[in-house]
Amino acid sequence: MSILNVSNVSHGFGSRVILEDASFRLLKGEHVGLVGANGEGKSTFLNIITGKLMPDEGDVSWCNHITTGYLDQYSTLEKGKSIRDILKSAFSAMFELEKETMELYEKMADCTPEEMDAILEEVGEIQSILESSDFYNLDSKIEEYAAGLGLMEIGLDRDVSELSGGQRAKILLAKVLLENPMILILDEPTNFLDENHIVWLKNFLKNYENAFILVSHDIPFLNEVTNVIYHIEKAVLTRYTGDYYQFRDMYELKKRQIEMAYKKQQKEIANLEDFIARNKARVATTNMAKDRQKKLDRMEIIEIAREKPKPIFGFKTARTPSREIIEVKDLVIGYDEPLTRALNFSIERNQKIAIRGVNGLGKSTLLNTILGKIQPICGEVEHGQFLEIGYFKQEEKSSNTPALNEFWDEFPSFTNAEARAALARCGLTNDHITSQMRVLSGGENAKVRLAKIMNREINFLVLDEPTNHLDIDAKEELKRAIKEFQGTVVMVSHEPDFYMDIATEIWDVENWTTKVV
Template sequence: MLSLNNISLSFGGEPLLQEVNALINPGDRIGLVGPNGAGKSTLLKIIAGEVVPNEGTIKKSQAATIGYLPQDGVDPDPNRTVYEEVESAFADIRKLEKKVQETQQKISNMDTGSSEYKKTMEQLGKYQSKLEQSGAYTLQSDIEKVLMGLGFSTDDFKRMTTEFSGGWLMRIALAKLLLQRPMYLLLDEPTNHLDIDSLRWIEQFLQNYEGAVILVSHDKAFLNKITNRTLALDHGKLLDYAGNYDYYREKHAERMEHRRKAYENQQKQIKEIQDFIDKFRYNASKAAQVQSRIKQLEKMDKIELDEREEEITFEFPPPERSGAIVMKLENVRKQYGDNVVFEDLSYTIDRQDKIAVVGPNGAGKSTLIRIMAGIEEATNGKREPGHNVTTSYFAQHQADELDLEKTVFEIMREADPHAKETRLRTILGCFLFQGDDVFKKVSVLSGGEKSRLALARMLLRPANFLIFDEPTNHLDMQSKRILQQALEQYEGTFMIVSHDRDFLDPIVDKVLEVRPQTTNTFLGNVSYYLEKVEEREKEDDDNRDTPSNGQNNGLSRKEERRIAAQKRQEKYNQLKPLKKKIAPLEEEIEQLESRKNEIEEEMAEPDFYDDEEQVKEISMEYEKLKAELVEIYAEWEELAMEISEIEEEFASK
C-alpha cells in the first residue's frame, strides 16, 4: 500500500495542499479531480517524488514502483527510433539477457563434475527464471502491441523521435510507462493527445491493469469507464468518494447543498449576534454580554461558499441565417509531397448540421477542416461556401499567434471593440480568467492559458459556421459544460474535431469518420458511432473466423486485405517469442557441434592416445558435449514443433 500522511504545501505563502491524507491500494482505480489550480498535478508530482512537500510524508513498501506521466515536457532521446526509445525502458532486461549468455558460455568450458559447475548452473537457473518472469520473451511483441494500440504504424517504429510532434512524443512516453507496468501508475491528462481509436484501446488496457491507477482527466466519460474511486481536492483538502466521477458529482452536489444551508443558517446567526452587538454596544448593563458575543463571532469558524460553484452561462450571439447548403467540397484531392491525404473527396454540409469529426491521428481530420475553413487550399478539386456563410475557426496553434505584449482583456477588446466590458469579462470567466487575471500579459500565460484565450476570442466573433479543432484539451469540467451548453443552444452550423465523447454526445447529430483515403458519415452522436464501429469490428471478426472455401463471403477487397493483415500480425505475434527462444539454441548448437567436430578430429590423430591424461580430459569433455547436445536438440525440437503447428494452423485459415 501507498499512504499520504499529512501532506501540506504552500507557494508564496499561499497554502495549496493542507494536511492531505489518503491510502492507495494496489488495485485502486482513482480519479483525482478538482478545479484548475487546485493542486492535482502538484499532488501527483509529490507522490512521484518530483516535488517535496513542506510537511508530511509518502510511505510505500520497498517493492512498490511508481510510474508518472506529466501533462507535457517529455524529452526522448533524439538519436533513437521510436522502437529504440520505448525499448530503452527495459535496459535491465537486456543486461539480464547478457548475463544469461555469459553464464552459458562460462558453463560450456567447465568440468560437469565440479562443484563450481553445479553452483554456476544454479545461478543460470535463477537468471533464466528471472528473465522469464520479466517478460523478456514477449517484450518485442508487447512493445509492438502497445505502440500500435496508441496509434503508431509499423513504419513509425523505425522513424526517429525527432520526426514526431509533441503530442506523439507524449504517446511514446505513455507507451514506455504502460509497458513497465509500475505498481502505482500516475497519469496526468493522458487523453489530451489521443484520438478516438487509441482512447478506446487505452480504456481497455487500464481496465485490465493489475496495479493501481491514479488519473487526472477532464474527460468525464473516460473517468467513468476507468475509475471506481474519486479523490477530490477542495480548498487544499482531499475528500474521498467511493465511486466514479458521476457518483462524485452526485455526492458533491449533496455536500454543496448541505454547505449552502449551513452557510445560510450561520449567516442568520451572525446577523442576530451582530444586531445584538450594534443595539447594546453602548449600554453599560449589557457590556459583558456584548463582549461575549464579540468573542463568539471572532472564534466562529466561518463557512465560505466556493465562488467557482456559481453557475456561469454564455450564449453565442444569434448568427445570420445562411443558405441551405453551408459548404460543399467536390472531388477534392490533397497531398503533401508523395503523401496523398484525400483523393476525389466530395462532402456537403447543410444548414444547422452539428458534426463531430473523428478518426485516427494522421488520417487527415485537421487537414479536412482547414480546407473547410479556407485556411488551407486543396491540391485539386473545388471548395464552395454556401450563400451568406461566415466562418469562424479555432485550432490550438492560434494560441501562438496572440500578441505577447497585450493583456488578456486587450486581446478580447481587440476582437470586438463594441462589446460591453461585462460581456468580455463573463466570457473570460467561462474560460478561467477571473479577477486580475484579465490584466495579465499574454507573454506570461502558460500554453493552456493561451489556448483558452484564443478560444474565448473566437467565440466573440459572430459567425454562422463554427469550426473547432480539439477545443476542450485545456478546459476544466466547468468550462467544458459552459461551452457545451452554449453550443446546444447555438442556431448555426458547426464541425468539431474531438475525442471527448461526453462533451460531444449532447450537441452533435452527425459523425464524420475520417480514415486514410476514406470517409464515412453516421447519423447520430458519438456513442451511436462507437456502437456501429463495435458492430463492424465484430462482423469483421466473424468473417475472419468463417472458412471462405475459396470465396470472399461478400467482403470488399479492402476488407480482405485488412483481415489478411490482421492474420499476418497474429501469426507474427505468436511466432516471435518462439523464434526468439530458438535463435540462441541454434547458435549454441552450432558452437557445440563445431567443438565436437574438433575433438573428433583430434581423436582421429594416431598419437592422440599416447597421452593418457589428455585422453581422459578430452574424453570427458566429449561426453559432456554429447549430453548437452542431446538436451539442447530436445528443447529445439519442441520449439520447432510449436512453430510448425502455428504455421500449419494459419495456413489452414
C-alpha cells in the same frame, strides 16, 4: 500498505496558492481519480509527487523499491527513433539483464568449477526473472498494446518525428503501460484516443492489478476505472472512497450540510447581536448581554467558500455568408502521401458537422486543407462569399506572454477593463490572466484561445478537439454556446457525449481513408 505518503504539502506560484497543507496516501492496488476544475492544481500535484517540482513545504515519501510510470501532458519523444524502438525501450531493464546473461555465458569458457556453479546460479536467477516477465514474448505483447491504442495502422517502423501530436501521445501511453509499474500516473490519457481505443484502455485499467493515479475530465471513463477519488478545490485536497458518481453525491451532500449549518449559525449570530444591542446599556440585563457577547466571541464561524467563477461562452455572429460556404471537388488530402480517396462534398450555411474516426487518418489535415492552411495533394477547395472563420486548433505552442497580453495582441482596441472582462467571462481570474500562457493548465490555456474566437464576429466555427483539457462545467457551457451559435460549425471530437446533441451530421473519416483500418 501505503506505498506513497504525502504529508502537509503546500505550494504556490507567486501570490497564487495551488495546494495548502495537502495530505495524500496511496495504498497498494488502489485506483485513484484526481479531480478538480481547470487550474486547481492537479498537474502540479502530479509533478510534486514525481519529483519534477519541489513543494514549498511538506514531505513526499515512497516505499522502497517502487517503480513508477508517469504519462504527463507535455512528454516528448526522441527524434530518429521508430515507434517499435520507443515501445521496446519500456523493457530496457530486461534487455540489460539479457546482456548480463550473455556476458556470464562468455565467462563460462574460462572459469573454475566453483565459479561455474556461481555463474550458473546467477544465470538461473536472471532467466527466472525474464521468463516471469514474459520477456521472450515481448514482440507479441508490444503488438497487442499497439493494436489496442491504434498504433498498428500507423506502422511500428514509422519515425516518431513524422507523427502528429495525438499519435505521439499514444506512443507514450503504450510505453508507460508496457512498463507495468507498481504505480501508474496518467494525466489526461484519453485526450488523443478514439472511442474504440478508450474502451481498450478502460478495460486495461479496470483489470490493472497495481495502483494508479488518474487525472481525466472524461467522467464516464473516470467513473468506471476508479475506486478512490481525491478532490482538489481552493487548494484543499480531500479523499473520498468510491467511484466518481459516489464522490459527486457525497460532495453535494456535504456542501448542502455546510450551507444549512451556515444559515442556522447566521440566524443565531443575528439573534445574539440583536440581544446584545438591546440589552448592553440596561443595568438589569447588562450581564446577560455580556454572556451573549462571550458566546459570540467563542463561536467558530462557518464560512461558505466563494463559488469558483464559471465560464459564460458565446460566439458573435458575422453577416450571413453564401448558401454554400465550402465546396470540395476531387480533393485528396495528405502531406507526403494521400490520406484519402478523392472527396466531393459541400458544407452549407448553418450546418453543424461532427467529424470522427481513428487518429492518424487525416481529421486535422482535412480541417487545415479546407481552411487553406495547407495545400491538397490534388483537387480544389472553394470558399463561399463573406466567410468569417473562427478556428480552434488542437495543438498550439504556449508562449511566455501573460494571458492578458496574449489576448490584447489580438484586440489592441480593447481597454484594459474590456480585455479583463472578456477573459473573466471565460472563467479566468486575475491570477490566471496575469500568468504566462506556458504556466497555465491545459484547460485555462484553452479558455484564453476560446476567448479570442468569441470576441470576433464569425459565421464559420471550426473546432479541433476543443474539449481535450476542459473541465465539466466548461464542456457543458461550450456545448450550449455551440448549439446557440447562429452559424456553421465543423468540429473534430472523440467524445460522443459532447457532439451527439449538437451535430446535424456526423462524418466518419474511416469511410474516406486510403489506409487499412
